[in-house]
Amino acid sequence: MPASRKSVELSLKRQAIDWIATEGGGVPSRAEAHFYEILAATGSRRRLQGAGRRPVLGEAEDTLVDLIYDRRLKKEKVTRDWIAAQARLIFHESRTEEEHEEHPIRFAASDAWVTAFMQRNNLSLRRRTNLTTLTDEVLVDRAVSFMQFLQEHKPTMNLN
Template identity: 60%
Template sequence: MNMEDMIYDLVIDKRLRKEKVTREWIADQALVCHASPHADDNAPPPFAASQHWVSNFMTRYLLSLRRRTNLTTLSDEALVDRAV
C-alpha cells in the first residue's frame, strides 16, 4: 500500500467517525506517512505536502471538503418539523 492509499484510508475513517477533514490535516498526515518508513534513514527524500500536492491528491481520489451542518445536532422531531 502506498502513502496516498494510506492517507485516503485515514480520510475515510475520519469521515466515518463524523470528524472534520481539512486540507491542513491531509498535509500533516502526508508528512507523517512520508517520514515513518524513513525513520531509520538519516534523510528521507524531500517531500513538502504543499497545497498543490493536497489539491492534486484530492482530485486523484475524488475527494472534496464537506461543510458541516447544524441539522445533525437537532433531534429527529426538530428535523421533521423543519422539513415539513
C-alpha cells in the same frame, strides 16, 4: 530561467521517427524501445501513458486514503490541513534515517500537493452544516414543533 516544456503531438513524433528510419541514418539502439511505444500509441495523445512524476508517498497514499475514509465513516471532520499533517507524518514514518541521509527529500505537503492528491483519489471536501452541532434533544424538539405546525395548518392547505 529555463524555458518551459513544450508539448509535441505524437503524430509529429511519428514523422520524426519515420525520417530517422529513412533519411536520418537509422535508430540509436537505446531509443528504439521508446520509438516502438510512440508508434503503438494513439495519435490524439500528447504524452505516453504512465509518463510523469511518481507520487512522493507512493504506496503510502493508499494508507492516507484509508485514513480519510475511516475518519469520514466515524463522522469526524476531514480538512485539508488534517490531510497535509497526516501526509507529512506518514512520509516521515515511512523513511528510515539511512534513507533520509542518503536522499534527503523535503516533503511539505503543500496546498497544491493536497489539491493534486484529492484529484488523484477523487476526494472532495464536504460542506459544513450546522446540523452536526445540534444535540439529539434539539433535533427532536424541532421535529415535534414542525409536526404541530403541519397539524394546525393542514386543514387550510391546498393539497391539489
